[in-house]
Amino acid sequence: MTADMHPLCLVRSAALPRGGNIALVSPSRPGDAASISRTVAYLENRGYSVVVHPQASATYHYLAGPDARRADQVMEAFTDPDIHAIICNRGGYGSGRILDLLDYDHIRCHPKPLVGFSDSTGLQLALYARCGLVTLSGALGDTDLAQDPPPATTVTSLFHLLTESTPLGEIATHPDSMCLRTGSATGPLIPANLALLCSLLGTRFAPDLTDAILLVEDVWEAPYRLDRMFTQLRLAGILDQIAGLALGTFRRCFVPEEMEHGPTLEEMVLDAIGTRDLPVLTGIPYGHMANRVVLPVGTNCLLNATEHRLTLLDAAVDG
Template structure:
């Protein structure tokens, strides 16, 4: 059963936290804070937001304490991750799922945060949000209106958002196999999703709309991860598959990009289910917000993904 968090309203408090890698630029975070305050939200920084422990934002104990503090905090309505990187999965064994279940809140992030999405959703049923983070997204000088509007539409309105696309975002979407499919959303970074396999936090793939994104991985590694999912019989269970733009996963060359698209096609077309490539979500400036577990319709024939029910209450 889905556990929908309360919607975000003007004047509510959004907390910033770093459960994975350390903040790279304090200026970027400050721009994100200013942007949120201009939208009439209060912003609270977790105690260890700017800590640095090598490739981690503080020790596991500090990062976990921040998460628990924010889920317990009576005024915090949304928890926004600063960035991805690495480290989220290290926190999962000691996460207080009873605390999360009794204090459901909007939790937003992507990339490495896929590990926390999988654990929170699998153990509590909480609708979490694969969406823009403070550092790489909301703090950018050239933040597209599309990215911000998509986030606000999903977390502030207790009604079905409909299409994740704006008319200006339809270019570059390509159909691998036509058709329509309906099911709960499973949006994830491919590497982190594969890392959950065989763990108690592996999400349910059955009849899901699987939305995959990646960055910085050469085509052969994408092939290897998709092959692992195929060998595990998991891609076969999905109702339909949508691939993000993966804008920087091919080092920019047309030849490499063509090779990556060939990998997606060769691995996914034989599944005989709706598949499209190029939706705007994940590691891209145009980063739509996708709620975990909420029913959606993938229309691969016309290149669209529609969210069919509210993600918040």
């Protein structure tokens, strides 16, 4: 099956208009007042109006309120006809708890670009799986837009994807990127936190990864836990379905105290891949790192592992 024959019908949102309205929501942990204020100030300085949902800074244990209320804020942002885009304020934990509380039929009929990262992966993968909605992965309010100044690569890629009906194009790989398996493939790009992706396998919120280019990253996971997750991808048949595999950063995962007798990331991945004919490239600037690139979930890309290239082929929004 080629990428053009991929069974999922993609849903692209309208581009964020000049002076448009952006909703700030917290489907996971709550945001603190100071970071929310800085995020609002940054977006307003760019000419946008910002609606901060009251639930964005609410607290319920380590969550931004009970599950039903966090789901309601997401649905209200999609329902409000005056909102043009949605930005998740913070990651952490909790987005997976609201996935069965969302009205995906309504979201499909009222699409809007949703921006998130880290724990928001669960929400974004579910929106892709159930709606075909293209979302944007790689930015949050508190860790990115609230910074002074915000990371240049992050905001440049974010606002291109939000406002331009042209592809982002080639993503510059890290100078130390490695081609673990030669070859090239074209397919829908699925950037994801590895742990969040694995948590959805076997549920109705897991995306169809047939012929996809899977890009994974993670943070604060010991090597044996990463090994378990790559093994889970193998046992679940994911590595037999995808057309290519790309690796972002795995920050604070391979620290010296965890590495005695342990494999490197590259060895771990190659063990999982086995004899599969699959292009594999490391060094994509996506993950829990400074100045990460923002990437669309579900649009076509070209992975050329031999030439160390990842190129986005389609726009994320409609003009």
